[in-house]
Amino acid sequence: MKGYFHSFESLATLDGEGIRYGVFMQGCPLRCVYCHNPDTWEKGGTEFSPEELVKKISRYKPYFGKDGGITFSGGEPLLQAEFIGETVPYLKDAEINYAIDTSGEVHLSDDVKYVLQNAQLVILDLKFWDDESYKKYTGMGISKVIDTLEFLVKIKKRTWVRTVVVPGINDSEDIIRNYIEVLKNKRCVEKYELLGFHTMGFLKYENMEIKNPMKDTKPLKKEHLKELQEFVDNELKKP
Amino acid sequence: MNCWRDFKEGNWNKNIDVSDFIKKNYTPYIGGSEFLCGTTERTDRVLARVEELLVKENENGGVLSVDPDNVSSLLTFKPGYVIKEDDIIVGLQTDEPLKRAVNPFAGYRNAVQACKAYGYEIGENVKDEFKYRTTHNTGVFRVYTDTMKKARHVGVLTGLPDAYARGRIIGDYRRIALYGMDYLIEQRKLDKKRISERDMSAETIQLLEDVERQLEFMAQLVEMAAEYGCDISRPAENAREAVQWLYFGYLGAVKEQNGAANSIGRISAFIDIYIRRDIEEGTLDEKGAQELIDDLVLKMRLVRHLRTPEYNELFAGDPVWVTCSLAGMGEDGRPMVTKTCFRFLQTLYNLGPSAEPNITVLWSEGLPEEFKKFCAKVSIDTDSIQYENDDVMRKDFGDDYAIACCVSAMKTGKQMQFFGARCNLAKVLLMALNGGRDEVYGEQVAPSGKAFDEGTPLVYEEVLEAFKTYAAWMAKLYVNTMNVIHYMHDRYAYERLMMALHDVEPERLMAFGISGLSVLADSLSAIKYAKVTPVKDERGLIVDFKTEGDFPKYGNDDDRADEIAKWITEFFYSELCKTKTYRGAKHTLSILTITSNVVYGKKTGSTPDGRQAGEPFAPGANPMHGRDSEGALASLNSVAKICYDCCQDGISNTFSITPETLGTDEDDRVKKLVAVLDGYFAQSAHHLNVNVLNRQKLIDAMNDPTLYPSLTIRVSGYAVNFNKLTRDKQLEVISRTFHEKM
Numbered sequence: 001m002k003g004y005f006h007s008f009e010s011l012a013t014l015d016g017e018g019i020r021y022g023v024f025m026q027g028c029p030l031r032c033v034y035c036h037n038p039d040t041w042e043k044g045g046t047e048f049s050p051e052e053l054v055k056k057i058s059r060y061k062p063y064f065g066k067d068g069g070i071t072f073s074g075g076e077p078l079l080q081a082e083f084i085g086e087t088v089p090y091l092k093d094a095e096i097n098y099a100i101d102t103s104g105e106v107h108l109s110d111d112v113k114y115v116l117q118n119a120q121l122v123i124l125d126l127k128f129w130d131d132e133s134y135k136k137y138t139g140m141g142i143s144k145v146i147d148t149l150e151f152l153v154k155i156k157k158r159t160w161v162r163t164v165v166v167p168g169i170n171d172s173e174d175i176i177r178n179y180i181e182v183l184k185n186k187r188c189v190e191k192y193e194l195l196g197f198h199t200m201g202f203l204k205y206e207n208m209e210i211k212n213p214m215k216d217t218k219p220l221k222k223e224h225l226k227e228l229q230e231f232v233d234n235e236l237k238k239p
Numbered sequence: 240m241n242c243w244r245d246f247k248e249g250n251w252n253k254n255i256d257v258s259d260f261i262k263k264n265y266t267p268y269i270g271g272s273e274f275l276c277g278t279t280e281r282t283d284r285v286l287a288r289v290e291e292l293l294v295k296e297n298e299n300g301g302v303l304s305v306d307p308d309n310v311s312s313l314l315t316f317k318p319g320y321v322i323k324e325d326d327i328i329v330g331l332q333t334d335e336p337l338k339r340a341v342n343p344f345a346g347y348r349n350a351v352q353a354c355k356a357y358g359y360e361i362g363e364n365v366k367d368e369f370k371y372r373t374t375h376n377t378g379v380f381r382v383y384t385d386t387m388k389k390a391r392h393v394g395v396l397t398g399l400p401d402a403y404a405r406g407r408i409i410g411d412y413r414r415i416a417l418y419g420m421d422y423l424i425e426q427r428k429l430d431k432k433r434i435s436e437r438d439m440s441a442e443t444i445q446l447l448e449d450v451e452r453q454l455e456f457m458a459q460l461v462e463m464a465a466e467y468g469c470d471i472s473r474p475a476e477n478a479r480e481a482v483q484w485l486y487f488g489y490l491g492a493v494k495e496q497n498g499a500a501n502s503i504g505r506i507s508a509f510i511d512i513y514i515r516r517d518i519e520e521g522t523l524d525e526k527g528a529q530e531l532i533d534d535l536v537l538k539m540r541l542v543r544h545l546r547t548p549e550y551n552e553l554f555a556g557d558p559v560w561v562t563c564s565l566a567g568m569g570e571d572g573r574p575m576v577t578k579t580c581f582r583f584l585q586t587l588y589n590l591g592p593s594a595e596p597n598i599t600v601l602w603s604e605g606l607p608e609e610f611k612k613f614c615a616k617v618s619i620d621t622d623s624i625q626y627e628n629d630d631v632m633r634k635d636f637g638d639d640y641a642i643a644c645c646v647s648a649m650k651t652g653k654q655m656q657f658f659g660a661r662c663n664l665a666k667v668l669l670m671a672l673n674g675g676r677d678e679v680y681g682e683q684v685a686p687s688g689k690a691f692d693e694g695t696p697l698v699y700e701e702v703l704e705a706f707k708t709y710a711a712w713m714a715k716l717y718v719n720t721m722n723v724i725h726y727m728h729d730r731y732a733y734e735r736l737m738m739a740l741h742d743v744e745p746e747r748l749m750a751f752g753i754s755g756l757s758v759l760a761d762s763l764s765a766i767k768y769a770k771v772t773p774v775k776d777e778r779g780l781i782v783d784f785k786t787e788g789d790f791p792k793y794g795n796d797d798d799r800a801d802e803i804a805k806w807i808t809e810f811f812y813s814e815l816c817k818t819k820t821y822r823g824a825k826h827t828l829s830i831l832t833i834t835s836n837v838v839y840g841k842k843t844g845s846t847p848d849g850r851q852a853g854e855p856f857a858p859g860a861n862p863m864h865g866r867d868s869e870g871a872l873a874s875l876n877s878v879a880k881i882c883y884d885c886c887q888d889g890i891s892n893t894f895s896i897t898p899e900t901l902g903t904d905e906d907d908r909v910k911k912l913v914a915v916l917d918g919y920f921a922q923s924a925h926h927l928n929v930n931v932l933n934r935q936k937l938i939d940a941m942n943d944p945t946l947y948p949s950l951t952i953r954v955s956g957y958a959v960n961f962n963k964l965t966r967d968k969q970l971e972v973i974s975r976t977f978h979e980k981m
Contacts, residue, residue: 008869008873009869009870010796010872011871013907014900019911019915019918021872022870059876060876062918062921064914064918065914065917065918068914
């Protein structure tokens with residue numbers, strides 16, 4: 001079968017360990033108000049077969065060392081779990097590991113489970129803290145995300161959780177505390193990282209001529225992000 | 240005192256063989272940087288004085304002062320000092336720091352113009368002397384053919400060393416420290432005697448005259464050192480003397496010659512042997528050792544030549560290329576990393592970041608991890624290091640080669656180079672399309688051929704045939720032009736001192752160069768994969784192209800385009816090899832433009848890849864900026880495909896990245912930069928300039944995107960090529976990325 005891709009980034013260093021080759025897949029079930037990749041929402045994109053994809057990626061093996069590898073991101077990569085599942089054996093043959101950067105907003109099909117089970121690392125975007133906030137800002141509920149998280153706990157998968165902090169929506173300690181509640185005692189979670197909202201995706205809204213709900217929002221200040229991250233780190237240390 | 244006490248003996252005791260001395264006596268260091276020391280009070284004082292002078296030089300329009308009456312040579316200036324009581328390593332080109340002397344040997348008119356540009360009139364005595372003296376420049380123009388002059392005029396051959404010294408030659412300055420000048424002079428006299436037995440052919444006569452000229456300057460060097468109170472007729476007794484003796488050799492060379500690049504060679508393991516011995520004998524400590532290297536590096540940073548403004552336009556930033564090669568592996572499998580490699584890198588902290596000396600790390604898979612990490616750290620902090628692949632070069636050049644200029648390897652003291660600037664191959668394509676006429680001037684430069692038609696889409700096979708014909712013609716003209724230049728340079732501006740510090744009959748390399756590789760590769764790709772239709776002006780010249788449809792571009796790890804780039808270099812190299820070189824030099828080729836890619840672009844009309852007339856080329860072997868869609872490593876992979884075997888004079892590539900893109904914190908960045916370097920060089924790539932950019936660099940990149948191609952801005956999950964953003968967006972990124980510091 002074919003996979004559908006938005007783009008590739010040969011030097012993605014922040015989405016997982018070591019040097020990562022970023023594979024941005026096309027299509028997403030969410031419509032987050034602060035999305036910086038609105039160009040990955042709809043279906044379409046460039047087609048590759050698993051073999052073609054792995055051939056392309058193998059060119060970057062010299063850079064990966066023992067930690068690096070590829071990261072499936074998007075869009076929502078797990079929408080194409082069947083394709084990734086078909087790709088896994090090829091990646092194994094090539095001795096290339098992969099990480100999955102997902103919203104968790106997917107039905108836990110056998111394909112999804114297989115793909116998560118075989119990942120070196122899962123990066124889970126916990127976008128909001130309850131069903132209401134999820135529906136308000138992403139258009140979808142929280143239940144599938146929780147199911148995915150529970151599954152990762154069950155299979156003891158190394159997981160990094162990330163949350164984008166948006167001024168005026170979730171940039172207070174009180175709100176962040178809600179996220180921490182969701183993550184408490186989830187022993188697979190190695191790291192909880194806050195990312196600051198930025199405006200560099202605005203250009204894409206302009207180019208696509210679609211409404212940008214956040215156009216008046218300023219980027220999150222670095223100092224503020226740092227304070228919140230310290231708060232999170234302290235809270236998670238508490239027994 | 241026995242100068243060679245405690246040294247292990249070897250072939251170096253029987254013949255001049257510095258490499259053997261190093262291998263018998265050096266101690267590899269596999270530890271980390273924790274032993275390093277900061278500056279001493281003395282260094283701080285000297286540094287403060289130098290910084291004060293540099294500010295003045297800058298305020299004065301880039302030249303502090305000129306002595307227009309005194310021609311630069313070994314003995315024409317009284318000793319000069321930065322601070323006489325504080326200098327540990329002594330010696331300046333003139334009697335005052337940063338004061339420039341005139342050097343008319345390679346080109347008198349150039350010297351006059353350079354003086355004039357800074358408000359000086361060349362001295363009467365100099366005028367008189369050069370009235371009766373033939374310079375290199377005069378000699379060349381006596382012989383240049385009309386076609387050579389035309390090719391030079393339209394800029395298809397550019398940057399030729401026909402009005403200034405050719406540079407790129409590295410004397411083996413270590414020989415002075417190890418053997419002392421008496422022994423070197425004695426050996427050279429024996430060489431002369433031996434050569435005198437031969438039949439007196441033109442070659443023999445030339446060589447004998449060369450040797451006599453070398454002997455004259457060897458004697459002058461001893462005298463020059465004596466003026467500074469040093470007796471270099473004998474070998475160095477300790478580390479300070481070893482550094483000083485070696486530096487005198489280099490100083491004599493830059494007093495004599497104003498070549499574009501004056502590199503110092505591979506000296507760290509050599510110096511380390513002396514430093515170690517002194518430390519063991521208790522006469523030196525780490526502070527003192529660092530102070531010695533700091534002072535040597537400060538002196539290297541003070542080297543200046545008087546240039547014309549046109550020259551500065553070509554090679555921006557007043558460079559000297561005091562290239563200092565560090566590390567690499569020995570052929571016996573031991574790393575040639577010593578504590579002194581670390582000490583040289585440490586100067587970038589002690590004395591601040593700097594372009595000079597041009598610190599070049601000879602990278603190998605086998606280098607100690609701690610050294611790799613320290614290099615990466617220094618790169619991230621200072622952007623001042625370039626990397627070259629020792630695993631690739633060692634195969635051809637052994638383990639005692641050094642880099643001249645940016646990427647030119649040569650065996651120290653055993654090979655020399657005839658520097659050959661470069662040929663603008665993008666222009667050759669346009670010439671082929673225009674039946675041999677230049678696309679800017681309209682002049683018939685190459686032999687007349689069939690011009691391609693307006694309004695008819697170009698057929699790849701036909702274009703390729705025409706290009707091959709004209710590139711072959713160009714290659715022949717290029718070699719012959721170089722032959723003229725180097726014949727005359729040997730005759731009228733021969734490097735007496737530098738060649739005295741080589742074996743008497745060194746191997747010669749003739750280093751040709753290509754500019755416009757990425758423009759040409761993309762243009763051919765456009766013709767092959769898209770529809771390209773020529774547009775002519777009223778002179779009937781093709782001056783523009785209508786390019787419809789997409790095409791693969793060099794820099795995306797796409798074989799369709801990359802194979803074209805690879806083919807171009809192989810084809811052009813094989814064509815160059817068909818014409819015999821002066822003095823039997825070996826043909827080599829580089830893909831290197833330094834900063835001149837902007838000037839080459841200015842002189843080149845619109846190209847089929849969509850580049851507009853006058854737009855800058857990408858530097859060196861870099862893909863054109865803004866054409867890579869898959870990020871930095873894809874671009875590195877494309878460049879790595881260019882084969883070093885046919886580009887043994889180097890394949891230059893520049894890599895730029897922001898700290899935030901490279902990793903989350905310093906440790907992470909260091910690890911990742913090491914991984915990038917290991918990954919790139921594992922593919923037999925040759926060279927990488929690494930920029931981990933700060934805010935100022937982004938601003939520079941905004942004003943001139945060619946400075947930092949493939950600059951990626953990335954904040955978790957989002958990546959964009961900086962050069963593709965509008966100016967407003969770039970400003971936004973700049974303000975955002977450096978939010979805290981603003």
